[in-house]
Amino acid sequence: MPQNWTSLLALGLPLLHFALAASVTVHVLMTKRNPGSSVAWIGLAWLSPVIGSLLYALLGVNRVRRRARSLHEPGNPLRQPPPIGGDRSDHLAPLEFAGRRITQRCVAEGNDIRILVNGDAAYPQMLAAIDASSTSVVLSSYIFRADRAGNAFIRSLIAANQRGVEVRVLIDGYGAGYLWSRTYYELRRARVPVARFLHSAMPWRMPFLNLRSHRKILIVDGSLAFTGGLNIGAENLVSTHPRYPVLDTHFRVAGPVVSQLCGAFAELWTFTTGEALLGSTWCPLLQRAGDSIARAVTSGPDQDLEKIEFLVLSAVACAQFSIQIMTPYFLPDDRIITALSLAAIRGVTIDIVLPESSNHPSVDWSTRAHIEPLLIAGCRVWTHSLPFDHSKLLTVDSTWCFIGSANWDMRSFRLNFEINLEAYHSALVEQVSAIIRANQKTRLTLQDLERRSWPVRLRDSAARLMLPYL
Numbered sequence: 001m002p003q004n005w006t007s008l009l010a011l012g013l014p015l016l017h018f019a020l021a022a023s024v025t026v027h028v029l030m031t032k033r034n035p036g037s038s039v040a041w042i043g044l045a046w047l048s049p050v051i052g053s054l055l056y057a058l059l060g061v062n063r064v065r066r067r068a069r070s071l072h073e074p075g076n077p078l079r080q081p082p083p084i085g086g087d088r089s090d091h092l093a094p095l096e097f098a099g100r101r102i103t104q105r106c107v108a109e110g111n112d113i114r115i116l117v118n119g120d121a122a123y124p125q126m127l128a129a130i131d132a133s134s135t136s137v138v139l140s141s142y143i144f145r146a147d148r149a150g151n152a153f154i155r156s157l158i159a160a161n162q163r164g165v166e167v168r169v170l171i172d173g174y175g176a177g178y179l180w181s182r183t184y185y186e187l188r189r190a191r192v193p194v195a196r197f198l199h200s201a202m203p204w205r206m207p208f209l210n211l212r213s214h215r216k217i218l219i220v221d222g223s224l225a226f227t228g229g230l231n232i233g234a235e236n237l238v239s240t241h242p243r244y245p246v247l248d249t250h251f252r253v254a255g256p257v258v259s260q261l262c263g264a265f266a267e268l269w270t271f272t273t274g275e276a277l278l279g280s281t282w283c284p285l286l287q288r289a290g291d292s293i294a295r296a297v298t299s300g301p302d303q304d305l306e307k308i309e310f311l312v313l314s315a316v317a318c319a320q321f322s323i324q325i326m327t328p329y330f331l332p333d334d335r336i337i338t339a340l341s342l343a344a345i346r347g348v349t350i351d352i353v354l355p356e357s358s359n360h361p362s363v364d365w366s367t368r369a370h371i372e373p374l375l376i377a378g379c380r381v382w383t384h385s386l387p388f389d390h391s392k393l394l395t396v397d398s399t400w401c402f403i404g405s406a407n408w409d410m411r412s413f414r415l416n417f418e419i420n421l422e423a424y425h426s427a428l429v430e431q432v433s434a435i436i437r438a439n440q441k442t443r444l445t446l447q448d449l450e451r452r453s454w455p456v457r458l459r460d461s462a463a464r465l466m467l468p469y470l
Contacts, residue, residue: 013049020053021045028056091320092400092424098314099422102307103297111255112290113423115431119149119236122226122250129220130156136166136281138265140217142175142405143231146182148240150232154183158190166281167192168269172213173199175231195272197417211301214405214416216250217265222284225253225261227419229392229405238387244359249391249435251403255289257421260296264419267298292425299406300417308406308420309413312394313339319348319396324436326353326393329363331370331409331464341377349380353439356383362463363409368449369460375446382440389439392420393432401429 024045032038044052088096100106116122130137130153137160144150161167169187173196176183187194197213218226228250230236235246253261266277277283299308309332316323316339323343330352344350352374358364371381394402404420406412423429452460 017049017053020050024053024056088424090399092318092397095314095318095396095400096424099295099297099311102310102314103295105260105295105297107293107295107422107424108256108260109293110288110290111253111257111292111294111423113292113294113421113425113428114252115428115435116226116228116230116250116252117435118238118247119230119233120239122228122230122248122252123149123152123232123237125252126218126226127152127156129218129224129226130160133160133165133220135221136168136219137221138168138170138217138219138262138269138277138282140170140213140215140265140268141232142172142212142214142216143233144169144171144176144181144183145231145233146186148234149237150183150234153232154186157187157192161190161192168265168277169194170197170213170265170269170272171195172197174212175214195269197268197272212416213268214412215264215268215419216405217261217419219258219262219265222262222280222282223254223258223286225258227251227253227261227405227421228403229390231390245387246359247387247389247391249393249403251421253294253421255292255294256286257294257296259283259286261419264296264298268417292423292428294421294423294425297402297404297420297422298418299413299420301415306413308418309333309336311420311422312336312402312408315394315396315400315402316340316343319343321348321397322395323348323350324353324393324395324433325351325408326389326391326436326439327408328355328358328388328390328392329360329407329409329412330354330367331363332413333410336408337370337373340379341373344374344378350374350378351380351382351436351440353382353384353436354444355388356385356442357388359388362466365460365463366466368452369457369464371444372446372449375444375449381444382442383444384439384441391435393436395429395433395436398429398433399426400424401432403432 025042028038028041032041041056045056096107116125137157139157146154157167157169169192171181171184176196181196184194184196198211216227216230230248230250234240235242235244236248238245238247262283266282270276297308297311299306313335340350354367375381392404392407400422402420402422404418406418406420412418
């Protein structure tokens with residue numbers, strides 16, 4: 001290389017590093033709220049020349065909030081006011097009020113919510129609803145495999161589209177296969193309107209690395225919905241004895257709250273494709289269908305940032321007697337750990353049910369290094385053996401439950417687009433509680449944590465450093 005080029009590189013690279021690191025520092029200081037995250041990104045930018053700044057550009061910049069802001073403007077037709085109701089007078093009245101403030105949605109009365117266990121119970125009802133549809137079908141899923149389970153959905157969606165039903169399918173650009181999604185291409189080949197959420201091969205449009213649509217929603221004719229934790233894949237057909245079975249809990253929902261689920265799907269569809277789903281085809285006027293009071297709670301790295309986490313914190317603060325939690329992944333931030341610890345200290349019985357081994361070993365290692373403060377405070381932590389259970393359930397005081405797609409980790413609370421339902425209905429809550437109690441198999445104690453060998457403790461603590469991204 002000529003001497004002058006060597007001199008230019010020797011001078012130019014430090015200047016480039018300084019300019020990039022300074023730009024990252026300014027952007028972090030102006031946009032990030034978490035001090036720990038801010039210090040980490042600034043340190044990475046300065047200590048890893050050029051590479052640190054590029055990593056921040058790919059993983060640290062929230063492009064989604066800018067793109068989504070127009071969907072949340074007051075005049076947007078997707079933000080229509082929901083049915084009003086549910087003024088409470090018991091000790092959970094502050095929770096209902098907080099939910100209204102957090103979500104900007106009122107609770108909807110008169111809903112029917114039924115539990116469907118595993119794909120064995122849920123898939124037949126979901127497919128039957130699609131086959132009986134007359135006006136519209138919308139489906140959103142994080143994982144949608146083209147296998148024994150998924151192919152049945154693909155056929156039903158294609159058939160519905162061919163007989164004139166308005167069909168829209170949204171699958172995550174990462175979870176449903178980034179490099180190749182057979183489901184996407186089969187639906188597209190059959191001219192079914194389908195989109196991949198935040199999917200792009202362009203380096204400057206790579207938010208898919210960190211931001212995912214984790215929502216699971218099926219809505220038929222705008223009046224019957226299915227939501228919860230269930231993806232679409234053969235592993236959920238437990239009765240067929242797949243090699244790696246996945247248990248899960250899903251919910252069939254009818255009544256006015258379905259309109260809120262419709263709105264949640266419509267926002268992400270518009271965000272992804274630019275097409276607005278308006279009118280009675282997608283969201284008809286719905287009548288009372290049952291006795292549950294419910295509300296949809298959406299969360300994502302846009303204007304809905306941290307809303308599910310805030311509602312969880314509100315529920316924990318309002319609890320007087322009991323809190324039951326069941327989740328496949330448990331890595332919440334210190335705010336939730338502190339709130340649960342304080343609730344246990346004031347006498348609330350807290351049971352947390354986790355898998356003994358999940359499908360992500362690094363998450364299990366991190367969890368063991370993360371839960372000690374809860375055990376010290378008096379929370380009871382239980383594990384259940386295989387098969388892996390993917391259910392996400394929460395109950396408070398036998399009166400309120402929180403169900404849906406969100407795990408108890410920072411990815412679900414901060415990075416993913418999630419959707420949950422909160423419901424006030426003692427009969428439903430008791431059914432959810434029974435599922436949680438049935439999985440309280442082995443109690444994890446402080447002594448169990450202390451018996452871990454030094455290398456295992458070191459491994460677990462190191463894994464915990466990746467908490468924001470696990």
